Amino acid sequence: MKDLVQDGDSLVGASTFEEGVDRRVFLKAAVGSGFAAATLPVAAQTLIKTDITGLSTGDHLIVINGQEVPVYRAQPEGKTNPPIILVISEIFGVHEHIKDVARRFAKQGYMAVAPDLFVRAGDAGSVPNIADLMKDIVGKTPDAQVMSDLDTVVNWAAQRGGDTERLGITGFCWGGRITWLYAAHNPKVKAGVAWYGRLVGDATANSPKHPVDIAQNLKTPVLGLYGGKDTGIPLDTVNRMKAELAKGNSKSEFVVYPDAGHAFHADYRPSFNEADAKDGWRRALDWFRKHGVV
Numbered sequence: 001m002k003d004l005v006q007d008g009d010s011l012v013g014a015s016t017f018e019e020g021v022d023r024r025v026f027l028k029a030a031v032g033s034g035f036a037a038a039t040l041p042v043a044a045q046t047l048i049k050t051d052i053t054g055l056s057t058g059d060h061l062i063v064i065n066g067q068e069v070p071v072y073r074a075q076p077e078g079k080t081n082p083p084i085i086l087v088i089s090e091i092f093g094v095h096e097h098i099k100d101v102a103r104r105f106a107k108q109g110y111m112a113v114a115p116d117l118f119v120r121a122g123d124a125g126s127v128p129n130i131a132d133l134m135k136d137i138v139g140k141t142p143d144a145q146v147m148s149d150l151d152t153v154v155n156w157a158a159q160r161g162g163d164t165e166r167l168g169i170t171g172f173c174w175g176g177r178i179t180w181l182y183a184a185h186n187p188k189v190k191a192g193v194a195w196y197g198r199l200v201g202d203a204t205a206n207s208p209k210h211p212v213d214i215a216q217n218l219k220t221p222v223l224g225l226y227g228g229k230d231t232g233i234p235l236d237t238v239n240r241m242k243a244e245l246a247k248g249n250s251k252s253e254f255v256v257y258p259d260a261g262h263a264f265h266a267d268y269r270p271s272f273n274e275a276d277a278k279d280g281w282r283r284a285l286d287w288f289r290k291h292g293v294v
Contacts, residue, residue, distance in 0.1 A: 046096055047267040050103035057103065062115075064152045070116040071153060072099050073160075074106035083293050084162040086150060087114040088171030088178045090263070091138050093124035097268045098172075108285060109294070111162040115153045117146050117178075138174060142206040146178055147185045154186070164188055168293035170284060171197060173263060176224075180211035183220040191291035192222040193284040195265055196230055199241045212237070215244035215252075222252040223287040225280045227260035227273075255283060 057074045072094055075082050085105045089098045094116045102112035118124045121140040127133040150169075158164045169192045171179040176197020183192040194211075201210045226238055238254060245252050257264065257276040264273040265280060288294060 045268065046100045047272070048100060048104075050100050050107060052103065055103060055106045057106070062152065062156050064149055067120055069119055069149060069153075070094065071156070072102055072114045073111065073157075074099070074102040075111035075162075076106060076109055079109065081161060081163045082109060082111040083166030083168065083288075084154065084157045084164060085110045085112045085288070085293070086153065086167075086169040086171075086182070087112050088117070088169065088175030088182075089114065090173040090175060090266070091124065091130075091133060093118055095125060097266060104281075110168075111157060111160070113153055113157050113162075115149065117141060117149055120145070139206070143178075143181060143208070147182060150178075150182055151186065154188070166190060166293050168192065168288045168291075171195065172265060173197060177211060180218075180222055180224075181209070181214065183222050184214040184218050187219065189220050190293045191288055192220060193225065193287055194222055195225045195280065196227055196233060196262055197224075198233055199237045212241050212244050215241055215250075216247040218245065218248055218250040218252065220252075221250055221287075221291050223283065224252065224254040225265075225283065226254060226256045227262055227264050227276075228256050228258040229260060230262040232262050255280070 052074075054077055055074055056077045057072075060071045060073060061068045062071055063069075087098060087102050087105065089095075094114045098114050102114045105112035118137050118141050121137045124133060124137050127137060154164055154167065165188070167186075167188050167190055169179050169182055169189055171177075172195045174197070176194040177199070179192045179194040179197060180199070183189045197211065199211045201207065203209065224238070224241070226233060228235065235256065238256060242254060257273070257280075260273045260276045261271055263269055263271040265277045266272055267274075267277065
């Protein structure tokens with residue numbers, strides 16, 4: 001639970017904002033706008049608007065072990081056998097920003113698929129505060145369940161015409177951590193891009209391993225995009241991850257943006273750093289192309 005609390009703190013910590021803006025200002029703004037801190041990102045509109053012109057998009061339900069799992073899909077209209085990108089959300093679930101990211105990938109020729117991996121624990125968008133969100137939703141979502149759900153989602157994407165031989169994964173915050181783990185779990189993943197996902201932590205029943213624990217044996221190249229001012233993910237943990245990766249042969253790499261805090265790609269929050277987000281997006285597309293997800 002300590003690790004989950006740290007994740008929550010990083011979402012509203014001072015390091016995620018411009019100079020002079022602290023977490024109390026954010027929380028006051030959230031409540032004053034009529035939204036609890038946890039539900040604000042779901043209601044907020046992403047600054048970048050990606051239209052659906054030329055795209056096929058939709059919300060779907062996949063039944064996995066008797067549970068209906070919502071999935072948002074976006075892909076180029078009329079394109080056959082597109083490469084697949086799994087888009088893994090932050091702790092807030094699949095809200096409009098995550099769907100927009102999926103559409104951005106679709107504009108690049110991908111079938112982008114964003115599953116709601118918290119659905120068994122509840123609705124991440126309806127929890128009134130981040131502490132309860134971490135405890136009651138995120139903390140009750142086992143890594144093993146997430147890996148299994150993603151396996152099923154990949155199979156579903158293949159049944160809809162996606163090419164699993166060109167499979168990539170990307171994720172943000174919680175989803176960044178999952179990106180590292182799923183790249184190690186599924187040998188079909190050609191490449192991953194992890195945005196500021198936690199790298200170390202205590203072993204628990206639901207999270208027995210963390211990225212640093214799988215780094216040495218990782219085979220899939222993962223690009224880590226991290227913020228130098230992210231207090232939730234200190235640079236010493238990035239260095240620990242680099243050291244473990246160096247013992248293996250995944251050819252994974254890191255880019256650390258010195259002036260960025262946590263969630264610098266999230267264009268619906270004050271943490272957004274436009275220059276670093278654009279550079280990260282360019283690097284992500286280049287990474288996938290370089291490693292055959294194209």
